[in-house]
C-alpha cells in the first residue's frame with residue numbers, strides 16, 4: 001500500500017491541481033484516506049496537512065474512516081420520506097447497532113443516507129452496493145442483511 005501511495009504521489013507531484021485526483025486514486029487504492037496517508041500526501045506535495053485535510057473533508061466523495069464491504073444507502077428523498085424512510089433507517093441502525101454514517105465493527109456494513117436515487121415508484125427504497133431494493137418493510141431487513149453477510153463469507 002505504501003509504495004502504491006508513493007507512486008501516486010510521484011505521478012501527481014508536478015501537476016497543478018493534482019491534489020483532488022491524487023486523493024481520488026489513493027482512495028481507490030486504499031479504500032479510504034487514513035491520516036497517515038494524508039500526511040504522506042501533504043509532505044509529498046509540499047502542502048500543509050491542514051490544506052490536504054481541508055480538501056479531503058470538503059468533498060463528500062472522500063472518506064477519512066474505513067468503510068464496510070457492503071454500503072447500505074437509505075433514500076431519504078421526498079417520496080421515500082412520506083413512505084416511511086425514517087423508520088427504515090432507524091430499523092437498520094437498530095439491526096446493525098450503528099448510527100447513520102458509521103461502519104459495523106466487523107467492517108461488513110456502512111450505513112449512509114442519500115437523496116432520491118431515482119426509483120421513487122418503489123419507495124421506500126434503499127440500495128446495497130449496486131443493488132436497489134424497493135418497497136422495503138422494516139421486518140425484511142434482517143433477512144436482507146443475512147444475504148449480504150453470506151455473500152461476504154463465501
Ligand code: FES
Nearest residue numbers: 075077080116119
Ligand atoms: S425519493 Fe427515494 S427514490 Fe426517489
